[in-house]
Amino acid sequence: MDHVPFKHKRTTLERAEKFISPHYFTDINLRSRLYRERASLTSIKHCAVQDRISLNKALQGQFKTTSIGQAFGPVWSTHWFELEVNIPVSWQGQEVHLLWDSGSEALVWVQGQPVQVGTLCSFHVVHIEMACNHLFGVGNLALVKPEDDQRTFTLKQAEIALFDRDVYDLILDVETLHDIAKELPETNQRSFQALFTVNEMINQIEVQDRSTYKRAQEIAQEFFLQRNGDSQHTLFAMGHAHIDTAWLWPYDETKRKCARSWSCTLRLMEKYPEFTFVCSQAQQFAWVKQLYPSIWSDICKFVRMGQFVPVGGTWVEMDGNIPSGEACIRQFLYGQKFFQEEFGIKCREFWLPDTFGYSAQFPQIMRHCGVSRFLTQKLSWSLVNKFPHHTFYWEGIDGSSVLTHFPPGDSYEMKGKVHELLKTIHNFRDKGRSNCSAFLFGYGDGGHGPREDMLGRLERLKDCDGLPKVKLASSDAFFSTVESEQPSRLCRWRGELYLELHNGTYTTWAKVKKYNRLCEILLQETELLCTMAWVHRSLLKSDSLDYCYPRTKLDALWKLLLLNQFHDVLPGSSINMVRACVPYYCSREQQGTSTERHSPDLEPCLVNTQPFARREVVKLAHLDSARPSPKRRKLSGADADLEEDCNETHGEFLKEIMIYLRHLNNHKPRLVLSLQEDTGPIKGMVCERYNFYLSSVLVFCAGSLHARSMCVIESYFLCTSWSNEAIDSEHPANQFLLYDDVPLYWDAWDVMDYHLETSLQISDKSYLQQKIILEAGSPFVRFDTEVTWHENRKFLKVEFPTTVHTMECAYDIQSGFLRRPNHFNTSWDSARFEVCGHKWADLSEHGFGVAVLNNSKYGYSAVDGILRLSLLRSPKTPDFKADMGVHTFSYALMPHKGSLQEAGVIQAAHSFNCPLRVVDLPSSPSDPIASQDGGSDIGRSLFELDTAKVLVQAVKMAEDSSQTIIVRLNELFGGSVVATLTSRLRFQKVQVCDGLEDFNSEDRDIDFHHKTTERGSEITVKMSAFQIISLRCCI
């Protein structure tokens, strides 16, 4: 009888580890047999190019012989190789691999097609497109290091080898058994069963003798085939390649990353018919369609087969905080439209695994775009608090909710390893409520995607007793299973999904954020004006005014804006090279502006693109005395009582001509600005005009900034009707603060809580100048600011210490507002020391409040009644020049009576961001719209609303019809309202639609009436708090 030694766990585990190790005993272990034979290539030829060019173009270049050991560069260049491969006769019919290691990314081309994975035939010329960057750009070792320009890439390996698939399978068996033995707790007998099994396998195998392999495989199979019971948790495993559309590489490299990743994925699909791969971002599909026809046709084939699964429904995976409500809807509109046109598919889930926090408006925007499911995992990165759910209903500010899932493994790039399966099941916080979760596998961020070994592991573990069951499936299968469980058991989370990290991204790359805001507004205004131009044309039918709605141009502009809202571009977390998108914005700005001026017959007119009446000071940049004065033309609800009163320059300070509005807003509160000359180097000029009812103040301040001691102006805001001072008399307002801004690791991303305890002096390289302007009739004081900024890891904010007593601060978000604490009571409150808001933030108590408006900023903090606006940061990685240079921006202080709604804070912020435009329009004697009903008043609004509680968020021509106008309404105040929208156009039919301009069953309950009257159309709609409603108005 044999004497069996006592089984020592550690020695047995390490025995198994060394048996398949790529580092130890590689001359005799099992892994040493993975390639049975190797052979050199017949020849290696090389051709260097600077640009990313096609194979055909590359073939026109000169290829010269090169060899292993050669280094190639510089970074971001491309090198094409032509390999002559001669497979030995004895290898015929067997699996032969090309082994290539250039330490960089590369794509294999065979017979003119990108293949990446494939079988080599008897004789081949193979081309390799080598990119001088690795998966994570060209940084030096650490992820967030800036680019290393000196880096080169050395060709270390180029040969062919005969692959032994039996050895490969045995390696996976040993590895998986070893991992089960190691990862399962000692209280679980399966751990020991795995240990004994792997030990027995190794005893069985004589590595040089392939005849011993079969018995070892059988031993492993017996273990893996021992099944789970019915109650076991199921993981829905989806292949995935998170490809950042730009990050540590530019957009152009991403196009090639898609080709490299997906060509490999498609070959795996041919081999593994059960394998499904989920893929988001329509923009990446569009690039591949344009540049790689053979990959595209394979994608189409596997989409039809249900293996290559488009998900997410958006144009790119955008930032989750900063884009406007309308831009978010357009992400879905263009994304879903692409998937529908190309594949006949409408995604049912929103897919945003890697974005830095999620707006409380998202559930509503998703629902409005026909999406009811959401997947992310980023909240696992929160520093302070652990989010309490993985599967739950997420409810937005309007009460809409979506089924939401965070893959509990806290990653979108699993490798199919045992410890990942166990982590997923252990972490899952909704046990009992649900019995399944998602498992995303494949290399990510830089792309690459699933590999064959991952599928091999998951195949072994698909139903192995003691471990969760694994099912290769799509996200639709996963969510449908959750919905079929007992969804009423699931918990609910209301409000935003705040990421307690990366909150510096509301401020980094200030110019990108500034242009983003500007272009979002410009595009919406341009669409409105183009729609109006089309209405004029269609009703007048005059050849001289013939006008075609510029749909193609607008689509292209929107898609570029949406692309730059990608979650590493708009947040400012990409390399310097990606910031090249800034000039793009400038050109869009010009294009947007030029679209307004399409006629040579010019007459300056005022255009109000907002649906409410306004009184504003209008600046004319170039006043020509020979030209007529601007006329009052109400083009969109404008009620600007403009009269030309004063054309006068103000010395050296203001070059523009200002035209004041005569009829003043006599409403309280009245603002009085008092200057304290001794607080700093202030040069001032005060213009008191038109006695008591018109007071316009222009102040020009210049000087260096002295941290906390610096106070540009001390302002007291008094109101005759109540005794409050809005600003704390002990602490000056508009005080600039400079903080030490050194995060723990993620430089461009993070600002840590401890920055609030610091106070620094600005260096002599930076300075700030500011105009403080109180315009006639304006409810706010405005601060036009120019900063020359050359700091290192410093954070500039401006502070307003108010006298408001309140528990909460309200912040403008996409299409509504959100209240967050004005205190640090709990860890959840204090973790939100820096938050995202859009055009305004407001602190109000009963009867009065103070708002801060801005035209390009997104970072705020509010605690104990002190409201701070974040202005500029200065991180050095991954963009070593981030935010250096000159910045101009404006913000404003608006003390008010009553609530923020009663005081018109929201309208004021919209006006601040979309000032009345002076547009040169043709001087037409008759107004076509007015002539429709014989009226005579010029320039009546296209749409008018009878309530200030509702905003017209968008007016555009429908995607699918040249005779239909889309009007999108948004309830602003957070309450229900019956709104009446009137138009001078007589619509034949008005229907409720969703954000995709389709009919959505969820919109059936919307209570609305449409009637045509003598004067046009009247649409009455009942809206609930923050509701967004889209209407199709057919002419």
Ligand SMILES: [Zn+2]
């Ligand atoms: Zn990402």
